[in-house]
Amino acid sequence: MAVLPTNPSSLELTISIPGFASSPTTFLPSSTVKKLDMNRVAIEEEWMEVEDEEENSLNGDTPRKKLRLTKEQSHLLEEKFRTNHTLNPKQKESLAMQLKLRPRQVEVWFQNRRARSKLKQTEMECEYLKRWFGTLTEQNRRLQREVEELRAMKVGPPTVLSPHSCDPLPASTLSMCPRCERVTTNTADKFLTDAVTLSPKVSTPALHSRQS
DNA sequence: CTCCCGGACAGATTTACCTCA
DNA sequence: AGTGAGGTAAATCTGTCCGGG
DSSP: OOOOOOOGGGOSSOBOOBOBTTBSOOOOOHHHHTTBOGGGSOSHHHHHHHHHHHHHHTTSOOOOBOOOOOHHHHHHHHHHHHHOSSOOHHHHHHHHHHHTSOHHHHHHHHHHHHHHHHHHHHHHHHHHHHHHHHHHHHHHHHHHHHHHHHHHHTTSSOEEEOTTTOOEEETTTOOSOTTTOOOOOOOHHHHHHHHHHTOOOOOOOOGGGOOO
């Protein structure tokens, strides 16, 4: 395995040898892998050595170690992600080279990043829908109150006004509005019920167009 | 057209590491 | 200083889709 002297001044984070995608577990002696500088072990021959070592130690019981990206690496990955959420093989290769990482690590990072941004988006939508639900609930309450008030008002002989001329219509005998010919009931009660049913339309928010 | 294979990806899960009480 | 809980992110696993032979 390639164990190189650490250089604390070049990195904020020091890392251990990461696992490889092709091998589910990385088994390296913990005494030797601790605090390895990722940026110093990434050249090809060294990775080959690491892979050999891994191959040889697959049956060991040393727990795999996890890579921690440096701030610089994360920053560059984020920058690339901002312009492109997926990479073609060429881009992946060149970015990996630039970051001194393996292409597989770049690929994994992008996969996880996509998952994180989708999760974030879903959470935002969830919050938005919660607020919308609250608004609708409140609106519904208001309309119910209004219905109750209108019901209370109709206790005496009801007078229903034509929606067009505002002329009083005899509600008890009304069967149809003379103008629009749509009211089929002859009771003010039904008229009021319809008014509630036909409450103002609430436009559905365009959830997917809110992403910026 | 169907089958098979390999690569890319999403989603779920595991796990190492970090922070904080 | 030590420790356990919880969070984060890298890595892995599994299943699906799709293009090419």
